[in-house]
Amino acid sequence: MSLLPLSLVILAAFIHATWNLLSKRAAAAGAAFVFAYNLVACVAYLPWVGWVLVHSTHSWSLAVASCLVFSAVIHLAYSLCLQRGYQVADLSVVYPIARGTGPMLSSIGAFILLRETPSPQGILGLLAVVAGIFLISTQGDLSAFRRPRGQDGVRWGMATGSLIASYTVIDGYGVKMLGIHPVVLDWFSNLLRFFMLAPVILSNPARAMEQMKGHWLLAVGVGALSPLSYILVLSAIEMGAPLSLVAPAREMSMMVGAMFAMLILREPVSAWRVLGCLILASGVILLGAA
Secondary structure: OHHHHHHHHHHHHHHHHHOOOHHHHHHHHHHHHHHHHHHHHHOOOHHHHHHHHHHOOOOOOHHHHHHHHHHHHHHHHHHHHHHHHHHHOHHHHHHHHHHHHHHHHHHHHHHOOOOOOOHHHHHHHHHHHHHHHHHHOOOOOOHHHHHHHHHHHHHHHHHHHHHHHHHHHHHHHHHHHHOOOHHHHHHHHHHHHHHHHHHHHHHOOOOOOOOOOOOOHHHHHHHHHHHHHHHHHHHHHHOOOOOHHHHHHHHHHHHHHHHHHHHOOOOOHHHHHHHHHHHHHHHHHHHHHH
């Protein structure tokens, strides 16, 4: 992976960790919050997608339309699953497990569907990233996962991670094989998600408004940052970066999340978590040099 795509992925990791912190703070709002930040994303990124559609050539086909629909369905399931996970478990459990499960499964999908063959250095980097995430998740204490909240975090984190793997492969295929512009793919996926979720929200708008009290600014933040972080990743793939290496490199967000927890939330960070961050960073460096 060359320097520019790697830089985009690292920047995306910082942005991704940031919007997940915001989303965790609005966990109680559930589906209403997902609907709100999808609306913000559609409005905020409309000028950009309009400019891309006017100044770029796009070929629309059944394959492209199918990719957009599948992407929207899986992204919506991911958003709802993540929000539910944040309702029942801690960020420090759900987030690392979700981010750790995703790259393993998406890399397997990339090997099978996109026929990408990683170098030995790339494989070593992938293993280092996964090992780092594991240490960050457990902090050297596997008994944490046997506690009730830990079990909830594991279940929702793994479910979220499997959806991450699914949309990473589908969107990677759309950008790399079908030639869909990253901004176009993400915006239309957001738009479709908005209409899919609208009937649920409009069935009881008063309840949705009640759930969103105090969370509107958080929705604006997530709506602005979430698409940007993913567009940067898709842009790296469009530049030719192998999906099987981009997916685990994104997990640098775990190191960023740990840093936020220590510096912003003042959470105690154990030596195990610091070690996990160092191993994860080493894995990202290996992936970048592969």
